[in-house]
Amino acid sequence: METTSKxxxxxxELEKNIAQIKRELGxxxxxVKRNIFFVGNRKVPSVLFYIDGLAxxxxxxxxxxxxxYEGNEFIKRNELMISDLQTLxxxxxxxxxxxxxxxxxxxxxxxxxxxxxxxxxxxxxKAFHIQTKGWDTRSVDExxxxxxxxxxxxxxxxxxRTNTALVRRRIRDPELRLETMSxxxxxxxxxxxxxxxxxxxxxxxxxxxxxxxxxxxDGILESGYIEEMIADSPFSPFTTVMSxxxxxxVASALLExxxxxxxxNTPFVLVVPTYFWQFxxxxxxxxxxxxxxxxFRIIRYIAFVISLTLTSIYVMLVSFHQEMxxxxxxxxxxxxxxxxxFPVLLEALLMEITFELMREAGLRMPKPVGQAVSIVGSxxxxxxxxxxxxxxxxxxxxxAVTGISSFAIPNYSASxxxxxxxxxxxxxxxxxxxxxFSVMFAxxxxxxxxxxxxxESYLAPATPFQPNDQKDTLIRFPWWAMKKRxxxxxxxxxxxxxxQKPKPPNKVKNPLEMSKDNQEExxxxxxxxxxxxxxxxxxxSDITGLRRWxxxxxxxxxxxxxx
Amino acid sequence: MKVQITNGMFMALIINMLYAxxxxxxxxxxxxxxxxxxxxxxxxxxxxxxxxxxxIVIVMRRIPEGDLIDQFHRILGKFxxxxxAISVFVFFVGAYGSIMATFVFHLKDYFLPEAPTILFVLAxxxxxxxAIHFGIEVVARMAxxxxxxxxxxxxxxxxxxxxxxxxxxxxxVFQSGFKETVWASRHHDTDYAxxxxxxxxxxxxxxxxxxxxxSSTAGVFYGGMIIVMWPILETGVLxxxxxxxxxxxxxxxxxxxxxxxxxxxxxxIMIAFFALSILTQIIMTFLCSSIAVQKLxxxxxxxxxxxxxxxxxxxxxxxxxxxxxxxxxxxxxPWVMLSIGTVVGLVSIxxxxxxxxxxxxxxxxxxxQ
Numbered sequence: 001m002e003t004t005s006k007x008x009x010x011x012x013e014l015e016k017n018i019a020q021i022k023r024e025l026g027x028x029x030x031x032v033k034r035n036i037f038f039v040g041n042r043k044v045p046s047v048l049f050y051i052d053g054l055a056x057x058x059x060x061x062x063x064x065x066x067x068x069y070e071g072n073e074f075i076k077r078n079e080l081m082i083s084d085l086q087t088l089x090x091x092x093x094x095x096x097x098x099x100x101x102x103x104x105x106x107x108x109x110x111x112x113x114x115x116x117x118x119x120x121x122x123x124x125x126k127a128f129h130i131q132t133k134g135w136d137t138r139s140v141d142e143x144x145x146x147x148x149x150x151x152x153x154x155x156x157x158x159x160x161r162t163n164t165a166l167v168r169r170r171i172r173d174p175e176l177r178l179e180t181m182s183x184x185x186x187x188x189x190x191x192x193x194x195x196x197x198x199x200x201x202x203x204x205x206x207x208x209x210x211x212x213x214x215x216x217x218d219g220i221l222e223s224g225y226i227e228e229m230i231a232d233s234p235f236s237p238f239t240t241v242m243s244x245x246x247x248x249x250v251a252s253a254l255l256e257x258x259x260x261x262x263x264x265n266t267p268f269v270l271v272v273p274t275y276f277w278q279f280x281x282x283x284x285x286x287x288x289x290x291x292x293x294x295x296f297r298i299i300r301y302i303a304f305v306i307s308l309t310l311t312s313i314y315v316m317l318v319s320f321h322q323e324m325x326x327x328x329x330x331x332x333x334x335x336x337x338x339x340x341x342f343p344v345l346l347e348a349l350l351m352e353i354t355f356e357l358m359r360e361a362g363l364r365m366p367k368p369v370g371q372a373v374s375i376v377g378s379x380x381x382x383x384x385x386x387x388x389x390x391x392x393x394x395x396x397x398x399x400a401v402t403g404i405s406s407f408a409i410p411n412y413s414a415s416x417x418x419x420x421x422x423x424x425x426x427x428x429x430x431x432x433x434x435x436x437f438s439v440m441f442a443x444x445x446x447x448x449x450x451x452x453x454x455x456e457s458y459l460a461p462a463t464p465f466q467p468n469d470q471k472d473t474l475i476r477f478p479w480w481a482m483k484k485r486x487x488x489x490x491x492x493x494x495x496x497x498x499x500q501k502p503k504p505p506n507k508v509k510n511p512l513e514m515s516k517d518n519q520e521e522x523x524x525x526x527x528x529x530x531x532x533x534x535x536x537x538x539x540x541s542d543i544t545g546l547r548r549w550x551x552x553x554x555x556x557x558x559x560x561x562x563x
Numbered sequence: 564m565k566v567q568i569t570n571g572m573f574m575a576l577i578i579n580m581l582y583a584x585x586x587x588x589x590x591x592x593x594x595x596x597x598x599x600x601x602x603x604x605x606x607x608x609x610x611x612x613x614x615x616x617x618x619i620v621i622v623m624r625r626i627p628e629g630d631l632i633d634q635f636h637r638i639l640g641k642f643x644x645x646x647x648a649i650s651v652f653v654f655f656v657g658a659y660g661s662i663m664a665t666f667v668f669h670l671k672d673y674f675l676p677e678a679p680t681i682l683f684v685l686a687x688x689x690x691x692x693x694a695i696h697f698g699i700e701v702v703a704r705m706a707x708x709x710x711x712x713x714x715x716x717x718x719x720x721x722x723x724x725x726x727x728x729x730x731x732x733x734x735x736v737f738q739s740g741f742k743e744t745v746w747a748s749r750h751h752d753t754d755y756a757x758x759x760x761x762x763x764x765x766x767x768x769x770x771x772x773x774x775x776x777x778s779s780t781a782g783v784f785y786g787g788m789i790i791v792m793w794p795i796l797e798t799g800v801l802x803x804x805x806x807x808x809x810x811x812x813x814x815x816x817x818x819x820x821x822x823x824x825x826x827x828x829x830x831x832i833m834i835a836f837f838a839l840s841i842l843t844q845i846i847m848t849f850l851c852s853s854i855a856v857q858k859l860x861x862x863x864x865x866x867x868x869x870x871x872x873x874x875x876x877x878x879x880x881x882x883x884x885x886x887x888x889x890x891x892x893x894x895x896x897p898w899v900m901l902s903i904g905t906v907v908g909l910v911s912i913x914x915x916x917x918x919x920x921x922x923x924x925x926x927x928x929x930x931x932q
Contacts, residue, residue, distance in 0.1 A: 320675065321674055324828055326827055432686075433675055435686055438670075438834065442838065445839075446690070446701060463708055464707070
């Protein structure tokens with residue numbers, strides 16, 4: 001039986017080990033082999049393997065330096081015996097680098113291909129796996145697809161460790177766990193699963209791991225691959241796995257009991273499970289005042305309805321149910337359509353497709369040209385099309401409003417889902433009027449109701465109705481009113497201390513009218529009160545205080561369950 | 564494990580199962596009999612519906628994990644069980660006819676008069692087949708949204724028509740006589756019969772058995788209260804005479820309501836909000852009749868019979884709704900006897916059989932347990 005690299009192990013003979021690596025990795029130009037002689041007087045031959053461009057030259061030089069000069073000096077100075085080479089190098093030579101010992105060839109190959117270095121020393125049966133990863137990466141930048149007015153400006157990058165660190169910086173909880181695995185037979189892409197132990201729903205992490213482990217594919221080049229492979233409804237136009245570029249969104253999802261999936265080489269992190277309504281929520285909603293946040297959220301809901309239905313309703317009314325349009329408006333529309341030779345459905349399809357074309361062209365072209373295309377497309381072609389009598393001015397307005405509304409949806413993948421389902425709705429409305437519209441809408445609604453995201457109903461908390469979660473669905477309640485985590489979270493469900501609603505201090509008399517004595521007295525009282533309230537706020541604001549408060553109130557779900 | 568629905572969803576299903584046809588066609592039919600007393604008739608039938616539902620739950624609680632067909636099967640044996648399955652299927656064929664009459668007459672007469680009837684029947688078939696493929700949970704979730712939409716419709720209609728409301732139109736009460744008013748409630752009882760038969764078929768799927776009575780009676784009560792607004796407004800705004808002249812009197816009501824210049828006709832708003840209720844009725848009829856056929860044929864799952872059942876239902880309803888006179892004659896006459904007779908008859912027989920053969924089914928039940 002042929003042995004694979006998985007079963008192969010290193011030997012004490014350096015030449016055999018070198019040959020093994022060379023055989024497995026071939027003569028790639030970027031594979032660097034550095035010959036080192038360890039300990040001057042005995043000259044033990046050693047070899048360091050790494051991939052040029054993936055390993056940091058600085059780190060590699062440090063290792064070579066330690067092996068050839070610093071280590072030698074140290075050994076000579078301290079008159080150390082060179083009986084056991086491996087222990088000597090482990091304990092006295094590689095002091096400034098992090099490393100581990102490996103004996104399987106497979107592990108060494110993966111390490112080299114991941115940017116680490118492998119050091120073979122003649123006479124050692126094990127190889128030194130030295131951490132030398134260090135390639136050029138894009139610096140942390142503002143997220144391109146999820147812009148906010150108020151909120152952090154840092155977005156995920158292509159480096160998985162930077163991305164996990166961005167989340168770690170936000171949640172300094174020892175219960176935040178990151179588990180690793182690699183997916184992709186050839187790409188061996190690193191994947192990290194993040195969750196907060198004690199908050200995440202029981203069984204969810206196992207389910208995520210199970211689905212990820214089940215992926216058998218040669219390569220993962222972006223988190224989109226994973227998204228498609230783990231989605232509950234593979235044929236659905238709706239996105240059931242949320243992807244985001246924002247670390248604060250991921251942190252907030254983790255605090256709600258969800259699981260985040262980080263994929264190396266992509267700035268898009270996946271969050272599961274996902275509810276449909278999450279796609280209409282932006283980070284700003286939580287950073288602005290709750291009134292402004294709720295207002296903008298409602299605007300987004302309106303944008304969603306407009307984006308999905310406006311063109312269809314317009315086509316349906318103008319083609320089939322003109323009597324439903326108020327007379328003055330009907331006359332305006334009719335006068336605009338007087339010279340248009342096409343039926344309304346065709347006109348709408350023409351405009352919608354043109355709009356999508358302009359959007360796509362604007363996206364693919366270099367930035368300055370893209371803007372020019374948008375301007376030429378929207379203004380010049382729109383105006384010319386109306387003047388030429390190909391489309392009516394009303395249709396231009398309808399399609400433009402629909403397009404703008406679709407851009408108001410904060411998540412790009414949700415926005416294209418809506419754009420996708422808009423077309424069948426439009427065709428059904430244009431061919432069967434109200435019947436077509438209602439049938440297609442009902443089919444879409446039934447489909448949306450039937451799908452799940454990691455076991456959770458996609459349209460929750462609207463249906464199934466979860467009263468507690470309504471505080472953060474259509475409108476956002478103030479932070480001090482959202483005491484509990486969403487229904488999804490398990491175990492530690494309380495997130496807020498008692499009496500968090502802010503209020504001004506107790507009213508005192510006008511200080512100007514008070515006598516000096518009174519002022520002193522009330523000053524003392526005030527300082528006492530301040531100290532007291534400080535103590536109280538400290539008691540509930542820090543994490544231990546919150547836990548203490550929870551223990552006291554005994555309202556923890558987990559505790560209740562135990563009882 | 565069987566799919567289960569929450570008690571809230573169960574209530575929502577009852578409300579939706581009652582709403583669409585009750586406001587759509589029943590009010591017009593009753594107005595032709597008792598004129599301005601339709602709202603009183605609606606109250607009477609709500610009361611009768613409450614009693615019927617309560618009786619059903621009490622009777623079915625004896626063997627809580629079995630639907631009506633299973634209960635007959637266990638108490639009286641295999642053959643009576645099959646007979647009941649046939650009766651339930653026939654009942655839902657009739658129910659589908661009356662529901663489709665509501666659906667088709669709303670859309671065809673008011674929006675698409677030139678569209679062929681078969682189009683509406685096919686649309687309902689498509690939705691029904693697609694929805695029940697996913698099971699009752701999805702339909703129940705849809706019904707939950709349906710409740711919000713019917714409440715929204717009621718509020719909108721009230722806002723648009725209260726300015727024209729004249730309470731004097733409701734007077735004198737019992738203008739057609741007390742007996743006649745009570746008798747006219749039989750038309751609305753057919754709607755309660757549909758809801759009751761649905762309860763007979765899905766009650767075992769409702770999660771919390773302890774609150775079955777509470778949720779089912781609450782569903783009927785809320786449903787009744789949501790519906791009763793329509794006859795009151797129809798009498799006070801349209802007048803009973805006008806309501807009596809229309810097959811779908813609620814659409815006439817919606818047409819006469821307006822808020823300002825730009826919300827001047829409510830028909831489309833009405834259809835938008837009322838759609839979920841009528842679709843729930845269509846889907847639940849498909850589901851219950853499929854379950855009946857599944858039990859009749861002794862199958863493990865109802866899914867293989869969805870399409871044949873759908874075709875039978877669609878074929879019969881097409882024949883019925885193609886002719887307005889035929890449909891109205893059926894709904895006003897034979898359907899009343901068939902629906903109320905089937906539900907009351909089956910539940911009474913089950914109740915009596917349960918008492919007579921108490922020992923037999925109790926022993927069987929205990930052995931099974």
